[in-house]
Amino acid sequence: MRQFEGRTLPHQLDDVEDQGLGFDLGTVFSRRTVLGALGLSGVGVALAACSPNSTTTAPTTTTTTTPTSEAVTAFTELKSETAGPYPGDGSNGPDVLELSGVERQDITTSIDSDTVAEGVPLTLTMNIVDMSKNNQPMEGAAVYIWHCDAPGRYSMYDSELANETYLRGVQITDKYGQVTFDTIFPGCYTGRWAHIHFEVFPDRASITDSTNNILTSQIALDETAAASVYALDVYGNSLSNLNNISLESDNVFSDGWDQQMAHLTGDATNGFIASIDIPIDPTTEQIQSMGGPGGNAPGGPDGMAPPQRP
The missing domain is CATH 2.60.130.10 (Aromatic compound dioxygenase)
Known part of the structure; x- marks a missing residue:
């Protein structure tokens, strides 16, 4: 499988710069650690390194920036859903x-x-x-x-x-x-x-x-x-x-x-x-999202009622 800097590429058929924001952020923060050890604080340097058009020119103080508001707010917390009748996590029997x-x-x-x-x-x-x-x-x-x-x-x-x-x-x-x-x-x-x-x-x-x-x-x-x-x-x-x-x-x-x-x-x-x-966001309480009509009990093939979840 194709890798970049020791990480498996999520989208194997796409270029490195097209792997998605989650992959890019992992690259940014990994490189920030390296740069910090070299005394090169600043996310701008790391972001520049992720660009396919980046060069090896030594960084200057003008390249030091903070993450943009778009980078911080790009994600929406994933919806919580039912575990269904067959979680196997000990909540309804098998663990x-x-x-x-x-x-x-x-x-x-x-x-x-x-x-x-x-x-x-x-x-x-x-x-x-x-x-x-x-x-x-x-x-x-x-x-x-x-x-x-x-x-x-x-x-x-x-x-x-x-x-x-x-x-x-x-x-x-x-x-x-x-x-x-x-x-x-x-x-x-x-x-x-x-x-x-x-x-x-x-x-x-x-x-x-x-x-x-x-x-x-x-x-x-x-x-x-x-x-x-x-x-x-x-x-x-x-x-x-x-x-x-x-x-x-x-x-x-x-x-x-x-x-x-x-x-x-x-x-x-x-x-x-x-x-x-x-x-x-681990600081917020899960709120389970339930879909509309249609189908059997959420998560199970035979209509069993799902276990109660916290």
Whole structure:
């Protein structure tokens, strides 16, 4: 995979300067640390270094600036969404977060078995942004993701998967606020748009209690990409389920999905690369956003009522 300064590029097919604001901010703050060590304070120098037209001319005092108001206010906090009936975080029974080995990048296999979830490969990079610190990357946060398998079943809850833990895992954000998971493109079950669940915790130690999370939300996936994936036999009824739902009628995304839609590149033959910015203000209380009519209980394929969330 293509990298820049040791960081995986969220948009593998785009140039470095087209990776998005979350990636740019991580580059800025990383270079600020280096410049500080050299006695070159000033965000203007770091920003100049990110420009494709930058030169190696020595900086002068006139280049020292402060972040613009646009850079500070560019992000809107991501909406909180229901965790659904199958979080596996201990809030309604099963708890994968207490298992040794849950911290992993590849979540296509179960933790304590060799069971593999079949499907089209998907690499997901999430950029966690701390809005309370001038949109700096949130380093050291624990990100837990989970989603259904190709036929639309959730491990730990489906009767056939009660002893499986695949498609669940935790990663700790690096100094750029990034985590990357290797998984599969999730299936589409009746009443829900194709999606991925996640929770963000302030640090690794906090995952022992699901109520410690500072954001619970969901990521939406592109319709065209999903349709190409769901043409494969392993995805069962996913294509017909997708054709019977829309973002406008989905009971989670119907109140707006632009910010929750992952940026996707790739294809159903070679797999997909997805990326998304996750702006969080940990100083504010989560307010769960609920979509409009349509579909079953939020987050679950069989209409189970979701657990109560803080």
